[in-house]
Amino acid sequence: MPYLAADDDQERQQHLDELLLLRAAPLIRGVLLRKLGFYVSSQGINETNQDSEDLYQEAMTRVMQGLHELQSSTGPDIENFELYVSGIATNICTDFIRRKSPARTRLKYRVRGVVKYHKDLVSWQHDGDTLCGFALWRNTSKNPFTDQTFQDIETKLDSFQSLYFAEQDIRVAPLSQIVSDLFDWLGGPVEIDLLVRMIAYLLGVTDQQIESLHDPSHGRWDSYFSAHTQSGQSDLEANELLARLWRTVIQLPAEQRDAFAFGFADEAGQDLFTLLVAAEIVNWHELARGMGRSVAEVVELRMRLPMDTPGVASELKASRENVYKWRFRAIRRLKIELGR
């Protein structure tokens, strides 16, 4: 590895940048996409999904730490850099899945449902936080009580339970009752995420540990591809297929074209623009013309491809539902045009 053999700091830093940006980053992006369906740009950005940016940065930092430790001879050898990076990214995804337990997510949906549907409860934005409480409290700031550590809050929640649910098993009490009693007890607004955490504590909703690091959806989509794929057996056939796809895509109405092209990823996770340029079906000028944009715009766009639906919606300044529809209609049309 040239990074380890570098003679001076400047050369070492240059090799480190190369390793991170040119080799680690694409691998991490691929793992995030396959394991979690998280899209991040080549710069590690997804403006509509903070989690994906955080996970990308976490993976990059861990890879960098591993390389530093290796260089200072304190860390274990890295036999295969690609496997090493993929392993780190996979573990980060697994930890993320563990934190986002389905039980906790469903509880959050139900709590948000109570706040949304209950006629005396509301939620509102305040200083970047989503607060909730009785309608009378609308647009006020959060209760200072909630600034305590959750450990302190837990202790107080035990008192709440003995005060409000002494005669009733809280686990079978209506959720709306628990929510309104908690508001009553708190006496002021609370962040909705903290409210969910408090209720999860009271109801004993815990995260279920997943059994293995293997992503169950991964194998399923592999077999899906083999059953439903559009593929070229040879490079020539592949290029012909890609060229036909491109010719059809640029015939679509602009919104359908963009909704499809921006979200496109082949089986390897490669975006449409890169595939077209790599196969020399188009050069940058032709690509720009086909997409109704300038070269600078398509080059900038390619950094962020493939995009998830919120990303496409943000780019096209449209609602998510509209992007769904445009993409859906584009797929139907393409299936007909490509004879599938």
Added chain:
Amino acid sequence: MTGHLSTLQVKQLCASALPQPELSAAAVHTTECQSCNQRFVEELRRQRGSAPFNFTLEPEFWFRDDHVDFDLLVALADKTLDQETEEIINLHLKTCENCREDVRSFLAFREDTAGEVDVSSGPTHHQPTADIPAGPWWQHLQRKPVYAMAAIVLVTVAVLIALIALNDRSDRLEASKQKQTTPRTEGSPNISSSPTPDVVSSPSTTDGSAKITILKDAGGEVTIDKNGHVTGLDQASENSRQYVAKAVLSEQIDAPEVLRRLAGDQSGLRGNDDESPGFRLLYPVRSVVTEDKPICRWQSLPDVSNYRVYLLDADGNKVGQSEELPPTVTQWRAPRLRRGQIYSWAVTAVVDGKKVVSPSASAPEIKFAVLSTADFWEINRLKKSRSHLALGVFYARVGLLDQAERELQSLSKLNSESERARKLLESVRSIRKAH
């Protein structure tokens, strides 16, 4: 860009890892420079490796990552999605088990809580629920002042009619109260437990007194001697130990005074319950409740256009009322009530423009009591002792007969040979029967 791209620049262009202006310039350069374009294309292919070009147009795959979030769950529950969007969501649900379960769980939650979320609630120390603004209905009227004025007039008339009906009823109730021969013991409406019973007990006094009863309990053995000294209930208060001693020695539990006061005032003026038309109040009815914001429930009435609940204190003063509740709602959470007090409540229903009141003017008042704070805390303390005996006796003493029977039944099972345990259970059952 005039010069050729360096190897590093080519790699950076492939990975989109150049600053934005340089990236555009490098891309434009490749379109004009055959040699750089060739290196760029080769590097792209090298980075891609030997992976074959495969893609799918199956919509299930295309929407695999479009998970159903809260806004979509709400739209599905409220049926506000158009057909095409719903079709697309269903495509995702075909392949995403987690989202399927999310949707199933949320729809079930919505169905289960449809009535629950209409139960009024608000902070204890704030105005009554009816005064809480900002409901959608109210906002709607605020935008249409003419309708608002009309609605205010209608609501005012309705409230006046209801109050007149209730006052009329109260007057008649008051008249009947005065006719009653039994003196009213409600000088203070407080229903807290009576003072210390006349049996002496001590958790530590076991100095040679004859042990007349030993009962097995969940927390160990409880012993009561002939002088009323109780051991084995060290976590119970002195009063509770005395209640236990008195009950065990006398082999019976006295009917609590509060239940008599909740029985309702029956007189010739009101006639018979069976004659009252309409619908019944279901809970709380002539009972003690532990919660200080009880949820009042009543039978639904066919063809009703709305309900309204009225809550009165022991002196007949209105302490709360619901807003107009739709026909589908047959429960209402009371505002926080003072513990240790007796309340009565009534529901008016509008059917074909006519008001039906339950209980009817000829029927007894429907009263309930809220457990006093002292008794509430004592129950919490007794729960820690895990004593069926102490809890059973105390529950019965404060009028919580269901709970009392449950505890004494457990005690009786633990002491299947004990006549005293059996008699205590029978005693509570007979109070329930009489009540």
